[in-house]
Amino acid sequence: MRKSKIKALEKAGWRVGSTEEFLNLSEEEVNLIALKQKLIRLVRETRTDLNMTQTELAKSLNSSQSRIAKLEKGSPDVTLDLIIRALFKVGISTKKLAKVISSKNA
Amino acid sequence: MRKSKIKALEKAGWRVGSTEEFLNLSEEEVNLIALKQKLIRLVRETRTDLNMTQTELAKSLNSSQSRIAKLEKGSPDVTLDLIIRALFKVGISTKKLAKVISSKNA
DNA sequence: ATATCATATGTCAAATCTGACATATTGTCA
DNA sequence: TGACAATATGTCAGATTTGACATATGATAT
Numbered sequence: 001m002r003k004s005k006i007k008a009l010e011k012a013g014w015r016v017g018s019t020e021e022f023l024n025l026s027e028e029e030v031n032l033i034a035l036k037q038k039l040i041r042l043v044r045e046t047r048t049d050l051n052m053t054q055t056e057l058a059k060s061l062n063s064s065q066s067r068i069a070k071l072e073k074g075s076p077d078v079t080l081d082l083i084i085r086a087l088f089k090v091g092i093s094t095k096k097l098a099k100v101i102s103s104k105n106a
Numbered sequence: 107m108r109k110s111k112i113k114a115l116e117k118a119g120w121r122v123g124s125t126e127e128f129l130n131l132s133e134e135e136v137n138l139i140a141l142k143q144k145l146i147r148l149v150r151e152t153r154t155d156l157n158m159t160q161t162e163l164a165k166s167l168n169s170s171q172s173r174i175a176k177l178e179k180g181s182p183d184v185t186l187d188l189i190i191r192a193l194f195k196v197g198i199s200t201k202k203l204a205k206v207i208s209s210k211n212a
Numbered sequence: 213a214t215a216t217c218a219t220a221t222g223t224c225a226a227a228t229c230t231g232a233c234a235t236a237t238t239g240t241c242a
Numbered sequence: 243t244g245a246c247a248a249t250a251t252g253t254c255a256g257a258t259t260t261g262a263c264a265t266a267t268g269a270t271a272t
Contacts, residue, residue, distance in 0.1 A: 028167070028192075028194035028195045029191065031200075032187065032191055032194065035190065035200065053218060053219085054218070054219065055217095055218080055219090061134070062261080063261065064260090064261050064262055064263085065218085065219075065220095066220080066221075066222090066261080066262080066263080066264095067259095067260070067261065068219090069218095069219055069220050069221080070220085070221085072219090072220095073219095073221090075221095077259055077260085078259080078260095079185055079186070079187055079229095079258095079259065079260090080185070080186040080187045081185055081186045081187070081259095082259085082260085084138055084186060085134045085138055086134075088133065088137040088138065089134045094137075094141065094207050094208050097204075097207055097208070098203075098205070098207040098208035099204070099208075101200050101203055102200050102203070102204035102205075159247085159248060159249085160248070160249065161248080161249090164231090168231080169230080169231065170230090170231050170232055170233085171248085171249075171250095172231080172232075172233080172234095172249090172250080172251075173229095173230070173231065174249090175248095175249055175251080176250085176251085178249090178250095179249095179250070179251090181251095183228075183230085184229080184230095185228090185229065185230090185259095187229095188229090188230085
């Protein structure tokens with residue numbers, strides 16, 4: 001965004017900044033969200049590769065289809081704990097896990 | 107198995123770690139616990155390397171010293187989310203994170 | 213089009229986790 | 243020894259996450 005435009009917007013009463021700033025997200029929260037996104041993608045990819053349904057994965061985790069759907073959709077109330085348990089359940093190794101974590105976001 | 111059950115059993119004198127089979131801990135729960143242990147170690151190591159106190163780390167995370175103490179002691183009620191946020195707060199990169207995750211337990 | 217299976221969305225009570233606080237323990241100085 | 247800082251432990255009310263359920267939407271057959 002052009003500086004002149006930013007100034008103009010600020011004059012009009014807008015606060016111009018990054019999305020993170022707007023949402024008041026701290027650095028480690030941003031990093032955590034990015035990490036979750038990578039892992040969530042991996043859950044869905046791996047699950048579908050195994051021709052497994054959300055319902056099947058849910059049952060094996062003593063969870064429910066709706067929760068897995070929320071997980072894969074990135075619902076903010078899903079913990080990293082559940083994501084990681086799902087990953088282990090679909091057979092992801094710590095090595096693969098590490099690889100994905102250190103990879104750049106798509 | 108629920109954490110509350112594990113806690114109850116431990117209070118009653120059982121050692122959970124060594125009686126996995128009897129307690130019917132599933133594979134992904136065991137893996138999750140092992141993963142947490144690795145990361146917990148990394149939190150303490152990195153924090154002390156930075157000459158940072160638990161109180162200081164807690165404040166920067168809007169948490170409390172007692173929670174960080176529990177985290178570093180491996181209290182079962184501490185989520186992976188909090189552990190990872192702590193790691194990012196002490197400056198761990200995703201690369202380093204990945205390295206530790208794929209490393210063997212000491 | 214309709215039957216069927218998979219996924220998405222909304223709600224909620226119960227389970228779990230949280231920061232806060234008090235207090236105890238440990239370590240480290242003089 | 244005692245004072246002091248750091249860490250550990252216990253408790254708890256409030257906040258968040260959970261599985262469960264109902265239901266909607268989507269996808270894919272026949």
